[in-house]
Amino acid sequence: MDNSNLEEIKYPIGHFVFFKNMSDNQVLEWIKVLENFPSKLSALTQKLTKEQLDTPYRPEGWTVRQLIHHIADSHHHSYTRFKWALTEDKPVIKAYEEKDWANEFDARTAPIEISLNYITALHCKIVYMLKGLTKLDLDKCYVHPENNKTVSVKENIGKYAWHSNHHYAHIENLCNRMGWL
Numbered sequence: 001m002d003n004s005n006l007e008e009i010k011y012p013i014g015h016f017v018f019f020k021n022m023s024d025n026q027v028l029e030w031i032k033v034l035e036n037f038p039s040k041l042s043a044l045t046q047k048l049t050k051e052q053l054d055t056p057y058r059p060e061g062w063t064v065r066q067l068i069h070h071i072a073d074s075h076h077h078s079y080t081r082f083k084w085a086l087t088e089d090k091p092v093i094k095a096y097e098e099k100d101w102a103n104e105f106d107a108r109t110a111p112i113e114i115s116l117n118y119i120t121a122l123h124c125k126i127v128y129m130l131k132g133l134t135k136l137d138l139d140k141c142y143v144h145p146e147n148n149k150t151v152s153v154k155e156n157i158g159k160y161a162w163h164s165n166h167h168y169a170h171i172e173n174l175c176n177r178m179g180w181l
Contacts, residue, residue, distance in 0.1 A: 009058045012169040016162040018155045027138065027154060030161035035127045037164040038120040041068070044171055045112060052180055053112060057170040062102050064174065067167050069107040070098065072115035072122070078160045079126050085142040085153050086133075092143045130157060 045053075045068065053065040062070065077096060084091045101107060138154040151159075175181045 006058070009170075009173070010061075011166070012173055013162070013165050016159055016166075018158050020152075022154065022158065027157055030157045031127060031130050033161035033164055034123055034130070034157070037168070038116070038123045041071070041119065041164075041168060041171075042116050044168065044175070045116070048175075048180065052175075052178070055174065055178070057174040061170075063108075064171055065109075065112055066102045066107050067170060068112045068119075069110060069115045070102045071164070071167050072118045073101050073107075074098065074163060075119060075122055075126070075160060078156060078163075079122060081142050081151075081156060082126070082129065082153060085140045085151075085156070086137060088142075090141050090143055090150065092145050095144065095146050126160075 045064065048064060053068075054063050056063050057067060073096075081093050084093060133153065138157075139152055141150045141152045142156075143150055172181075
């Protein structure tokens with residue numbers, strides 16, 4: 001597999017791009033993605049077999065099961081980052097080792113329903129919160145310690161809408177390549 005093909009498999013919808021002047025309509029579209037994502041992901045994965053769930057989406061990549069548990073873990077962190085940004089003055093958030101979390105026993109073996117149910121509940125909370133934010137709230141920020149980058153609530157909404165679509169595309173593309181759909 002050449003590097004360009006691997007890059008396409010790793011980033012099937014491209015990399016996330018954010019501009020500070022993103023429109024209010026764009027933010028509403030991102031919130032809609034977050035609102036619809038749990039049911040969309042459940043519908044895509046509900047009929048997958050154990051063997052299919054334990055298939056990596058790319059060479060040396062995570063399995064579908066690990067992806068689903070990663071989404072739950074990552075979006076859990078996102079929710080906490082939203083709350084910190086909204087309640088503290090530019091807090092430095094705690095990073096976590098995604099790859100290590102994805103290789104833990106639960107991420108490798110737990111039924112996906114655990115994380116699908118969690119994603120559903122979590123996204124209900126996130127979307128409810130996001131729909132009540134003011135323009136001032138959207139500009140509140142946190143600082144990521146790995147690169148000392150300031151991330152606004154608005155940018156984080158976009159990142160997690162992208163993250164949802166990014167991993168959905170990984171699973172959907174694998175299902176299409178394997179003829180599972």
